Amino acid sequence: MSIRGIAEGYELPDPAVPDIEGVIFRREQGGLFGRSRSYVALGEFSGPYGLLLALIEKDELDVRRVPLASFADEFLRYFAEIPDDRLETLSAFVAVAAQLIVLKSRALLPRPISAEPGEGPELDAETEESDLRLRLLRYRVFRDAARLLGERAASPLWHREPPSRQLPLPSPVAPESVVPIYSDPRRLVRALGRIALRRKPLAGFALAPVGQKVSIGERLAAIRAAVSAAGVVGVDLESLLGDRQDRSFIAVTFLALLELSKRREVEVRQDVLWGPITITGREGA
């Protein structure tokens, strides 16, 4: 498949075709008329060295000797195709693109005849090129190692599973003490009154606030605040939930907690099965 063809927008047979290793060509369906667009998906697949190396290797050229400046145009063409939603990745590509442009412009400029060999701007250009070449070679070692590792992932080693089926059940919740029937009638009335209070009228459900939304962002902020206020002692999940019983609040709080744990901002601990879940801030988070 012609790489140039793809860059110019020809359609590919598959949505994702690994044509050059580490660089994946993608096709996107969208827009008003469902027009498809092809681009080189580099966002999180590979870095600038990966792209440059792939361009060099597709022509079966030797990275150790090939003049890198000659790849400036092609590199820029791919660069223009990168989706612009990953700025931190883009900046890395910009840095290498700039280096290539400098190398190319120096190669185009006439060299002063009087200059001693190995001096002046020529030396700078050579140093820059060899520096970039060294980085490419160094990157290649690890890229190739990653491929070998990837192949090994097909044959993992399995270990014995912990006997999760034998986990103990939670201890039964102690039932409320039964009021003996020979009790004082006034106590019985009070008890009945409490039960009546607890029981919500059916109509009440219809009046439940519908539009009350709780966002993960809010819960993230609330958990962060509670954790930092609690310090090393930590805060337990029960108190984070307070007396809110609605499912969405509990679910969103739980999601926010998972997110914080994933971001390694907090440490979540449960010492005993079914015991309290304690949340503490992580050092340096």
Added chain:
Amino acid sequence: MSEQAPSGAPRPPATVSDLEALLFVVDRPIERREAAKLLEVDRKELDRLIAALRERLVDRGITLVVHNDELQLASGPAQARAVLAWVGTGGSDLTAAPLETLAIVAYRQPVTKAGIEEIRGVDADYALRLLLERGLIEEVDRLETPGRPHRYGTTLEFLRRFGLASLADLPALEGDADALRHLELKSEVAPPAVDGSLPSTPADEAAAADAPLDGESGAG
């Protein structure tokens, strides 16, 4: 059937089979210290038992995974398919970026985020977070340079997921292995004000990073 010696009678010295049985029964990675205590042997004797057990398990369906201080019995890499039928899921779904990051950590450990970014030429935030989440790498220590950045190393989970019994089993690097050996990461070199021995620092750094690999291959 062998029976537990009654208290008071001296227990016979632990054998390779004892270690094998212990590791078979324990359903989690066990630390060397813990194993030595349970088997009532000293560290040196335990190392000998480990080496002997490894030798015994060659050509068997199970293998001994050794990572730093942790030991665990696992199925062999050649048995992956056979066991997969029971386990249900397998293989790696890592894309190039996390895989490359993982390779850098595996071969260069311990390594900082800045070091990884220097090699890959691109931000490693996402890849590192993903690998940490999956438990394939962990923070091992901090580099004594300004900012004291974390240094990352691989875990026992990494060895298992990639079919390696130890770091010594990492695939040999092809072609430009020299580039790795002489790798000097600018981002990881301590400034001269902190360390007086500047000329030797990068070499030491590279040597220190290579040491675990060399040590493992020497032992295994």
